[in-house]
Amino acid sequence: xxxxxxxxxxxxxxxxxxxxxxxxxxxxxxxxxxxxxxxxxxxxxxxxxxxxxxxxxxxxxxxxxxxxxxxxxxxxxxxxxxxxxxxxxxxxxxxxxxxxxxx
Amino acid sequence: xxxxxxxxxxxxxxxxxxxxxxxxxxxxxxxxxxxxxxxxxxxxxxxxxxxxxxxxxxxxxxxxxxxxxxxxxxxxxxxxxxxxxxxxxxxxxxxxxxxxxxxxxxxxxxxxxxxxxxxxxxxxxxxxxxxxxxxxxxxxxxxxxxxxxxxxxxxxxxxxxxxxxxxxxxxxxxxxxxxxxxxxxxxxxxxxxxxxxxxxxxxxxxxxxxxxxxxxxxxxxxxxxxxxxxxxxxxxxxxxxxxxxxxxxxxxxxxxxxxxxxxxxxxxxxxxxxxxxxxxxxxxxxxxxxxxxxxxxxxxxxxxxxxxxxxxxxxxxxxxxxxxxxxxxxxxxxxxxxxxxxxxxxxxxxxxxxxxxxxxxxxxxxxxxxxxxxxxxxxxxxxxxxxxxxxxxxxxxxxxxxxxxxxxxxxxxxxxxxxxxxxxxxxxxxxxxxxxxxxxxxxxxxxxxxxxxxxxxxxxxxxxxxxxxxxxxxxxxxxxxxxxxxxxxxxxxxxxxxxxxxxxxxxxxxxxxx
Numbered sequence: 001x002x003x004x005x006x007x008x009x010x011x012x013x014x015x016x017x018x019x020x021x022x023x024x025x026x027x028x029x030x031x032x033x034x035x036x037x038x039x040x041x042x043x044x045x046x047x048x049x050x051x052x053x054x055x056x057x058x059x060x061x062x063x064x065x066x067x068x069x070x071x072x073x074x075x076x077x078x079x080x081x082x083x084x085x086x087x088x089x090x091x092x093x094x095x096x097x098x099x100x101x102x103x
Numbered sequence: 104x105x106x107x108x109x110x111x112x113x114x115x116x117x118x119x120x121x122x123x124x125x126x127x128x129x130x131x132x133x134x135x136x137x138x139x140x141x142x143x144x145x146x147x148x149x150x151x152x153x154x155x156x157x158x159x160x161x162x163x164x165x166x167x168x169x170x171x172x173x174x175x176x177x178x179x180x181x182x183x184x185x186x187x188x189x190x191x192x193x194x195x196x197x198x199x200x201x202x203x204x205x206x207x208x209x210x211x212x213x214x215x216x217x218x219x220x221x222x223x224x225x226x227x228x229x230x231x232x233x234x235x236x237x238x239x240x241x242x243x244x245x246x247x248x249x250x251x252x253x254x255x256x257x258x259x260x261x262x263x264x265x266x267x268x269x270x271x272x273x274x275x276x277x278x279x280x281x282x283x284x285x286x287x288x289x290x291x292x293x294x295x296x297x298x299x300x301x302x303x304x305x306x307x308x309x310x311x312x313x314x315x316x317x318x319x320x321x322x323x324x325x326x327x328x329x330x331x332x333x334x335x336x337x338x339x340x341x342x343x344x345x346x347x348x349x350x351x352x353x354x355x356x357x358x359x360x361x362x363x364x365x366x367x368x369x370x371x372x373x374x375x376x377x378x379x380x381x382x383x384x385x386x387x388x389x390x391x392x393x394x395x396x397x398x399x400x401x402x403x404x405x406x407x408x409x410x411x412x413x414x415x416x417x418x419x420x421x422x423x424x425x426x427x428x429x430x431x432x433x434x435x436x437x438x439x440x441x442x443x444x445x446x447x448x449x450x451x452x453x454x455x456x457x458x459x460x461x462x463x464x465x466x467x468x469x470x471x472x473x474x475x476x477x478x479x480x481x482x483x484x485x486x487x488x489x490x491x492x493x494x495x496x497x498x499x500x501x502x503x504x505x506x507x508x509x510x511x512x513x514x515x516x517x518x519x520x521x522x523x524x525x526x527x528x529x530x531x532x533x534x535x536x537x538x539x540x541x542x543x544x545x546x547x548x549x550x551x552x553x554x555x556x557x558x559x560x561x562x563x564x565x566x567x568x569x570x571x572x573x574x575x576x577x578x579x580x581x582x583x584x585x586x587x588x589x590x591x592x593x594x595x596x597x598x599x600x601x602x603x604x605x606x607x608x609x610x611x612x613x614x615x616x617x
Contacts, residue, residue, distance in 0.1 A: 008166070044427070052425065056526065060526075060527060067531070071531075075421070078417040078420040078434070083416060086435070091268065093276035094266060095267030095268040096391060099388065
């Protein structure tokens with residue numbers, strides 16, 4: 001997973017990598033103002049609610065940051081062959097032939 | 104710096120450049136030298152694996168996700184032998200007459216465009232897929248449309264021997280799609296046109312291209328370039344630019360002659376689009392079979408088009424808003440997902456344009472006009488109705504909050520899906536129909552070229568791609584691009600003697616003087 005993310009980040013200019021690093025830092029510290037704890041110390045439910053709040057932020061900059069981060073994470077997770085198997089993704093070069101062969 | 108001389112150089116090998124190349128074979132037979140320069144690489148058939156990231160990185164600019172200046176849209180540009188024709192779904196429609204009339208470009212007749220579109224539909228084996236090759240994802244779309252009183256239409260597609268891999272957007276692994284990589288470019292090469300890949304044109308000077316040929320990176324797909332890596336100066340008596348809306352505009356913008364073209368880069372449109380997903384209670388065929396067989400054209404009435412689609416795991420995951428269990432549950436329902444792509448028919452406006460940064464790299468400025476947001480939200484409501492009419496148990500609509508709408512709320516889609524929930528930056532909006540930047544018109548005050556792609560004031564320079572569109576096309580653009588390229592090539596053939604004979608004599612004399 002990290003290899004895929006590393007490769008994708010490697011193609012981005014240094015300024016984008018810097019922005020992402022800053023955004024992750026911001027994401028970790030922002031919950032302190034509401035929950036008194038950093039993001040890494042929140043339970044999963046609070047993490048989820050916090051991310052959803054940021055995703056619907058009034059500030060396009062924050063929404064973009066969340067979008068960029070989740071895009072990278074989903075790329076790392078769902079581009080793996082193991083994830084293909086986990087979700088039963090069936091697309092294959094042999095198309096209908098393979099599909100009917102498995103029915 | 105290595106020097107080469109050709110009579111005609113074509114920049115780009117997609118729907119525009121590939122078509123021009125094939126149409127100039129008769130000039131090669133008459134002794135002219137024709138060159139195609141393609142920035143991407145040429146892959147062997149066995150390298151088309153259909154694997155998502157691997158193919159996206161091999162066939163698209165920046166893996167298919169070039170960001171606009173404010174990072175609210177990702178743009179998909181093919182960068183390979185055959186350009187975007189190697190990565191589209193093969194949909195081949197003739198543009199409606201009303202669109203061409205609305206462009207109001209003198210000397211640009213609809214009948215001429217229709218005739219040329221028919222020529223390429225025939226050349227590329229465009230036809231309707233038989234009923235037995237239509238998968239459930241497409242059938243459900245037709246059924247849903249019918250049940251709510253709308254008439255879905257079938258896409259004519261340019262395939263030959265389609266096995267139904269559903270992997271069209273990752274380059275057909277069975278070579279079934281009849282793009283320029285399979286039809287026009289091989290014909291051009293058989294006819295003596297030279298194609299050089301991994302060749303980036305940095306700028307254009309007076310009948311001269313400054314070109315950088317890149318080495319093949321370690322482990323990358325594709326063959327090495329046909330030329331040795333290095334810096335080249337390619338002299339050409341006629342230059343045809345066909346690098347796509349962004350590529351052609353940026354190339355001209357970083358070239359000295361842009362000073363005489365005040366409208367260069369303007370009029371960018373892209374049919375901004377996003378994916379909608381619905382979950383059914385039963386397994387359906389969605390990731391097997393041709394993915395884009397039907398559409399619903401509401402462009403004239405409501406400013407949008409709906410198309411069937413089926414995307415790959417990462418693209419699907421990216422397009423679903425939210426996180427955690429809801430997101431994961433929908434992804435694990437992959438075999439039960441129906442998908443629709445909604446596209447807005449945007450208009451050319453002054454703010455949306457292409458520029459270049461200090462390094463000469465393209466920058467695309469694009470903001471969502473209120474009409475575009477209205478169209479996308481309307482399209483989402485209609486899609487939700489189609490999904491529920493087709494039997495979906497829940498619909499994911501990114502312009503609703505929460506995004507998941509259950510079947511029990513099917514009657515409330517107008518209320519739940521609303522413009523106030525359309526948040527740029529949150530919704531994954533993408534665009535693959537990139538148009539404008541070198542628009543056609545009557546003179547430099549309103550355009551970059553005339554109706555035949557001739558750049559104003561520069562008789563040896565032509566444009567032959569979607570950058571010529573003065574406004575959005577409102578349908579999938581490939582057949583129209585080929586028709587425009589056919590027109591540009593016709594003028595090149597007619598003008599060749601006048602433009603080349605004197606230039607050739609001058610070049611020969613200069614070489615002898617040196």
